[in-house]
Amino acid sequence: MRAVDRVSVDVDAGEIVGVVGESGSGKTSLVLATLRLLPPPGRLVSGTIGLDGQNLRDLTPLEMRRLRGRRVAYVPQAAMGSLNPVITVGRQIGESLMLHTELEGSAARARIAEVLEMVDLEGPVSDRYPHELSGGMRQRAVIAMALAPRPQLLLADEPTSGLDVLVRAQILSLLRRLVADLGLALLMVSHDLRLVARWSDRAVVMYAGRVMEEGPASTLLSASRHPYPVALARSLPNLRGPLTAGVPIAGEAPDLTQVPSGCPFHPRCPSAVAACSEREPLLVLRDGHRVACHLFPA
Amino acid sequence: MSPATSSPLDPPPPPPRVRVEGLRKAFGNGRGRGGGTVAVDGVSFSILAGEIYGLVGGSGAGKSTLARLVLRLLPADAGRVWVDGQDLFGLRRRELRRMRRRIQMVGQDPFQALHPGMAVHELVGEPLAVHRVGNREDRTEMVRRALDEVALSPAGGLLDRYPNDLSGGQRQRVAIARAIVLEPTLLVADEPTSMLDASVQLGILNVLRSLQANRGLSALVITHDLAVARYVCDRIGVMHAGRIVEEGPVDQVIAAPLHDYTRALLAASED
Numbered sequence: 351m352r353a354v355d356r357v358s359v360d361v362d363a364g365e366i367v368g369v370v371g372e373s374g375s376g377k378t379s380l381v382l383a384t385l386r387l388l389p390p391p392g393r394l395v396s397g398t399i400g401l402d403g404q405n406l407r408d409l410t411p412l413e414m415r416r417l418r419g420r421r422v423a424y425v426p427q428a429a430m431g432s433l434n435p436v437i438t439v440g441r442q443i444g445e446s447l448m449l450h451t452e453l454e455g456s457a458a459r460a461r462i463a464e465v466l467e468m469v470d471l472e473g474p475v476s477d478r479y480p481h482e483l484s485g486g487m488r489q490r491a492v493i494a495m496a497l498a499p500r501p502q503l504l505l506a507d508e509p510t511s512g513l514d515v516l517v518r519a520q521i522l523s524l525l526r527r528l529v530a531d532l533g534l535a536l537l538m539v540s541h542d543l544r545l546v547a548r549w550s551d552r553a554v555v556m557y558a559g560r561v562m563e564e565g566p567a568s569t570l571l572s573a574s575r576h577p578y579p580v581a582l583a584r585s586l587p588n589l590r591g592p593l594t595a596g597v598p599i600a601g602e603a604p605d606l607t608q609v610p611s612g613c614p615f616h617p618r619c620p621s622a623v624a625a626c627s628e629r630e631p632l633l634v635l636r637d638g639h640r641v642a643c644h645l646f647p648a
Numbered sequence: 649m650s651p652a653t654s655s656p657l658d659p660p661p662p663p664p665r666v667r668v669e670g671l672r673k674a675f676g677n678g679r680g681r682g683g684g685t686v687a688v689d690g691v692s693f694s695i696l697a698g699e700i701y702g703l704v705g706g707s708g709a710g711k712s713t714l715a716r717l718v719l720r721l722l723p724a725d726a727g728r729v730w731v732d733g734q735d736l737f738g739l740r741r742r743e744l745r746r747m748r749r750r751i752q753m754v755g756q757d758p759f760q761a762l763h764p765g766m767a768v769h770e771l772v773g774e775p776l777a778v779h780r781v782g783n784r785e786d787r788t789e790m791v792r793r794a795l796d797e798v799a800l801s802p803a804g805g806l807l808d809r810y811p812n813d814l815s816g817g818q819r820q821r822v823a824i825a826r827a828i829v830l831e832p833t834l835l836v837a838d839e840p841t842s843m844l845d846a847s848v849q850l851g852i853l854n855v856l857r858s859l860q861a862n863r864g865l866s867a868l869v870i871t872h873d874l875a876v877a878r879y880v881c882d883r884i885g886v887m888h889a890g891r892i893v894e895e896g897p898v899d900q901v902i903a904a905p906l907h908d909y910t911r912a913l914l915a916a917s918e919d
């Protein structure tokens with residue numbers, strides 16, 4: 351079973367790349383593979399993971415372990431689950447510094463205060479336990495912990511799932527500001543098309559483990575080329591104008607053990623032609639979009 | 649209807665199917681750290697026959713607590729609920745049991761809602777058995793009809809399949825079929841699509857709309873998503889901190905929100 355199949359994604363410093371897909375599209379596996387943390391029996395079969403020109407697949411497990419957290423940080427899906435309930439927020443950030451940096455004593459304390467300020471948490475939060483914080487504050491604390499060792503790349507899996515609608519916008523604008531201020535590269539994974547369209551610079555649309563389209567996030571809802579993101583955008587209920595622009599997509603995303611032949615989306619695709627079930631379309635670049643669809647030949 | 653437009657010859661307006669008045673619920677006794685929390689703080693609204701009413705708001709607004717009070721799954725501290733003119737909180741055990749046939753619920757998570765050891769036909773038929781409705785043939789027919797109404801085709805041996813073999817969207821359809829098989833007068837749906845993939849969400853909302861059109865079903869739909877509310881609800885109440893801060897026809901509330909909280913919610917939901 352190929353959870354992630356020939357996927358290439360580049361993220362620049364100061365850039366947010368949003369990976370959007372439904373459940374089973376391979377977006378979380380992509381993040382875990384990048385960290386070389388795929389749970390067994392999962393394994394990375396082929397491909398490269400480049401960070402500043404270095405291939406992370408060449409690193410020994412020990413070197414990889416030193417790199418994780420220090421140069422590549424990860425913000426997992428549920429903030430509560432990634433915080434230790436019996437240790438104060440400040441000490442947890444301190445642990446991250448102890449593990450990943452040389453900072454100690456007053457220098458470490460200064461860095462803790464600095465990262466808390468960066469995520470708009472007030473000093474006293476340092477002495478609080480996770481259960482004393484709101485969901486939004488916890489997510490800020492997790493982001494502070496990830497950023498404390500000054501990573502270059504941040505991987506965030508559904509960074510706002512389970513948060514209130516209003517808090518969600520605050521967390522995303524915080525991330526955007528941090529990316530700009532720190533020159534961070536952010537790879538953000540989400541199932542929410544609108545969220546990715548609004549808050550990332552580039553969008554990568556995944557389906558059945560493959561990239562269907564990649565392009566500017568600002569065009570994701572209105573000017574995608576591939577029939578899958580087009581149909582997805584049209585099936586969302588609207589807040590203004592017509593209730594929706596279209597109809598629901600027939601069927602459901604495939605089980606990865608039974609991926610359809612050719613283009614994996616062809617059984618649900620309103621524009622499918624004979625070739626779609628026979629040959630897999632290649633990703634081709636056309637006016638700023640990479641698209642894998644027979645309707646858009648090179 | 650305002651007095652200015654009604655003449656003595658007009659029939660009186662139909663009584664609401666559900667009337668909620670002054671519901672209140674607090675958790676904790678106020679002696680612990682942080683004191684008690686008032687989850688629902690004096691809420692009143694009505695749902696007409698054939699109407700879908702939406703409760704919209706952020707996390708912690710009290711939406712789900714309110715739904716549980718209306719279902720009498722939680723005792724209220726104060727307030728009353730009438731369903732078809734009957735005082736829900738005044739019902740005795742046997743009357744309540746009969747009433748339960750008429751108020752059904754669909755939850756948020758179709759992965760937790762279905763017993764993994766029961767096949768689809770057992771899951772959808774179980775409420776009929778519990779309430780001793782009809783004979784075996786009647787029940788088979790009612791199950792078939794309920795599945796038909798949620799657009800699940802019995803083809804491909806669906807009736808004999810178990811939840812693990814079903815996708816999220818199919819599971820939620822089974823959960824809805826299970827809720828409507830007793831032909832309830834009120835369906836309470838708490839975030840019915842928030843755990844589903846985008847491509848199947850609209851299909852589930854369409855099921856609710858067709859139940860409203862074909863069966864005259866009344867529903868209380870809870871959602872944090874104003875676009876979902878717009879798609880499926882006739883009227884909405886915007887909840888914040890345990891109260892309904894604004895209520896009206898959904899298009900009107902979205903086009904011309906009056907309360908600051910509604911405006912903030914809209915701003916956060918805009919593209």
